[in-house]
Amino acid sequence: MKESYDVLVVGGGPGGALAAKAAAEAGLSVLLVEKRPAIGAPVRCAEGIGKGALAEFIEADPKWISTDIERAVLVGPDGTRFTIDGEAAGGKVGYVLDRKMFDRELVWRAAEAGAEIQVHARASAPIMIDGKLQGAVIHQHGKTYEVRAKVVIAADGVESKFAKWAGIDTTVPLWELETCAQYLVNDIDIDPKANVFYVSNEACPWGYIWIFPKGPRCANIGIGIAGTKSGEGHRAKDYLDRFMAKEFPNAKITEIMVGGVSVCKPLECTIADNLLIVGDAARISDPITGGGIYNAMYTGDLAGKTAATAIKSGDTSKKALMVYDKTWRNGPVGTTLSRNYAVKESFIKMDDKKLNSIVHSMSDLKIDDLSVRKLVLAIFKANPWLALELPHLL
Numbered sequence: 001m002k003e004s005y006d007v008l009v010v011g012g013g014p015g016g017a018l019a020a021k022a023a024a025e026a027g028l029s030v031l032l033v034e035k036r037p038a039i040g041a042p043v044r045c046a047e048g049i050g051k052g053a054l055a056e057f058i059e060a061d062p063k064w065i066s067t068d069i070e071r072a073v074l075v076g077p078d079g080t081r082f083t084i085d086g087e088a089a090g091g092k093v094g095y096v097l098d099r100k101m102f103d104r105e106l107v108w109r110a111a112e113a114g115a116e117i118q119v120h121a122r123a124s125a126p127i128m129i130d131g132k133l134q135g136a137v138i139h140q141h142g143k144t145y146e147v148r149a150k151v152v153i154a155a156d157g158v159e160s161k162f163a164k165w166a167g168i169d170t171t172v173p174l175w176e177l178e179t180c181a182q183y184l185v186n187d188i189d190i191d192p193k194a195n196v197f198y199v200s201n202e203a204c205p206w207g208y209i210w211i212f213p214k215g216p217r218c219a220n221i222g223i224g225i226a227g228t229k230s231g232e233g234h235r236a237k238d239y240l241d242r243f244m245a246k247e248f249p250n251a252k253i254t255e256i257m258v259g260g261v262s263v264c265k266p267l268e269c270t271i272a273d274n275l276l277i278v279g280d281a282a283r284i285s286d287p288i289t290g291g292g293i294y295n296a297m298y299t300g301d302l303a304g305k306t307a308a309t310a311i312k313s314g315d316t317s318k319k320a321l322m323v324y325d326k327t328w329r330n331g332p333v334g335t336t337l338s339r340n341y342a343v344k345e346s347f348i349k350m351d352d353k354k355l356n357s358i359v360h361s362m363s364d365l366k367i368d369d370l371s372v373r374k375l376v377l378a379i380f381k382a383n384p385w386l387a388l389e390l391p392h393l394l
Ligand code: FAD
Pocket: 010, 011, 012, 013, 014, 015, 016, 033, 034, 035, 036, 040, 044, 045, 046, 047, 048, 049, 121, 122, 123, 124, 155, 156, 157, 158, 159, 160, 161, 180, 181, 182, 222, 258, 259, 260, 261, 278, 279, 280, 281, 285, 290, 291, 292, 293, 294, 296
């Protein structure tokens, strides 16, 4: 580890990897530090991603794809099912990744572009001089290093501390922090080409249960519920155990994982002097699905490029970095986040009767060329009361 770099990236998830790669490709000296001893492990993710989203950044490779998903199935509280078939939805659906391998591939690509990678290296404090960020204190193998950088990219995930240390309020209200539990389950009968989502305020309050296939008889089965809905006897794991006992009583659980997902609004500002915040650290996972891999890659890449432009111009002030915040916020990512936040706010208030009514109206649909717009219109037609709850979707 050297004493100074152009860019210091804190965190080796998809956001950090894409940021380090973009900055290194622009010719900057880059250090990426990851506190865990191995990139990509342990996995804290259901590993689903859309094909179109992934293709924006990397060509799909069987090395890190577990399953090719052809359809999505929504199951209502009373068991009514609605299937969106890939062909009807325009041919593209998604993948279930092998994130241990996927995250490694992304970091390897950053390394190939010229970034230095240090694992088991934890950023523990920012270096602030005259109130401005100038780098970070890094601990590795019992030693402490002071690493200076012209720009720091905070890509330290949902547990992010870096931006907070630099003076930015990153608090996630408990009711907007989904507490999640997931099992990797073997020897079960599933549709290996379908991602299945169960909605029910009784079975998974303010969240949902997912089955994402990892192989013909193997899947990530998990749940997310609002932090405020969790308590003794009704934690996410308790709900998941009830679901497993009902749906897959003989399943063999070979891995258990717990984690948190923020479903709040993004940070009010994702930059400061010499600082860019990306991915989950910026609170930009999708408020409905909790999905954040694509948004982390998108903001990571944009942050790396923005840092390069700013450093080359000799101005890394908040004003110069503002273009990053404006670009993602005013583009498709920011627009989708605002719309989905409003939808989420409405959906969490719906009881199972209303959720059943929505899924029933969807299951009655006979649409060959299914678009989101047509789907939304058909649901509103069958459930006129929705127009009062979600007027902005019309
Ligand atoms: P992360 O991937 O969290 O990476 C941050 C990294 O920073 C970590 O490796 C961490 O160890 C490191 N770090 C933290 N602090 C420091 C420090 N001080 N110093 C050095 N390193 C540090 N998203 C989807 O798109 N699809 C899904 O199916 C999906 N399922 C999910 C299921 C669950 C249960 C959970 C919890 C999340 C899920 N997500 C899903 C969300 C997805 O995992 C995240 O949005 C994504 O990983 C965000 O990437 P990131 O790079 O911002 O952060």
